[in-house]
Amino acid sequence: KAGVTQTPRYLIKTRGQQVTLSCSPISGHRSVSWYQQTPGQGLQFLFEYFSETQRNKGNFPGRFSGRQFSNSRSEMNVSTLELGDSALYLCASSLEQAVYGYTFGSGTRLTVV
Amino acid sequence: GENVEQHPSTLSVQEGDSAVIKCTYSDSASNYFPWYKQELGKRPQLIIDIRSNVGEKKDQRIAVTLNKTAKHFSLHITETQPEDSAVYFCAARNAVVQAAGNKLTFGGGTRVLVKP
Numbered sequence: 456k457a458g459v460t461q462t463p464r465y466l467i468k469t470r471g472q473q474v475t476l477s478c479s480p481i482s483g484h485r486s487v488s489w490y491q492q493t494p495g496q497g498l499q500f501l502f503e504y505f506s507e508t509q510r511n512k513g514n515f516p517g518r519f520s521g522r523q524f525s526n527s528r529s530e531m532n533v534s535t536l537e538l539g540d541s542a543l544y545l546c547a548s549s550l551e552q553a554v555y556g557y558t559f560g561s562g563t564r565l566t567v568v
Numbered sequence: 569g570e571n572v573e574q575h576p577s578t579l580s581v582q583e584g585d586s587a588v589i590k591c592t593y594s595d596s597a598s599n600y601f602p603w604y605k606q607e608l609g610k611r612p613q614l615i616i617d618i619r620s621n622v623g624e625k626k627d628q629r630i631a632v633t634l635n636k637t638a639k640h641f642s643l644h645i646t647e648t649q650p651e652d653s654a655v656y657f658c659a660a661r662n663a664v665v666q667a668a669g670n671k672l673t674f675g676g677g678t679r680v681l682v683k684p
Contacts, residue, residue: 497677500672555602559604
């Protein structure tokens with residue numbers, strides 16, 4: 456069974472640009488959550504999607520957005536990139552609502568220069 | 569919202585010794601507490617979890633204890649081995665209220681170094 460797949464693995468962007476990251480959950484998993492991981496802030500929750508609807512949102516500015524498609528694949532977008540957006544972006548999937556435990560993807564390492 | 573604090577931030581132990589990591593949480597409605605291990609350059613992986621109707625859970629050399637009254641839970645690793653070296657994260661979640669969704673609140677992480 457394939458795990459959670461995130462693409463691309465690495466990305467270098469310039470300040471002011473925008474970026475789109477992709478996450479394909481484990482087959483059958485309908486909930487996808489996104490986290491930002493930085494050395495200083497740890498794992499910070501961005502948002503969660505379930506059945507194409509955003510169910511939860513963390514305390515990030517509106518430049519961070521996401522969506523989920525009917526096949527449960529999810530994308531997150533960051534517009535007007537800032538240097539502080541450099542981080543590892545992790546997505547995690549789980550089977551359905553209120554299910555215990557995530558499976559994380561390997562993440563996308565975003566560097567903003 | 570939920571706040572999870574994790575201590576210590578770094579932990580160095582001799583191979584064969586035990587390691588203990590402690591977390592406290594703020595939301596008394598939280599009822600699910602997973603622990604994740606993240607090796608350098610890899611994804612976080614779930615290693616053990618506990619639900620609030622259980623006080624202790626063991627899986628080979630790792631165990632987790634939960635004190636709901638004090639709102640803290642701990643990870644215990646016995647007979648540590650070099651491959652236990654990693655960053656460990658605790659987390660908390662209200663797994664009953666549907667509106668809470670699948671959001672986990674993570675502690676800040678503990679870097680564990682096991683010296684051979």
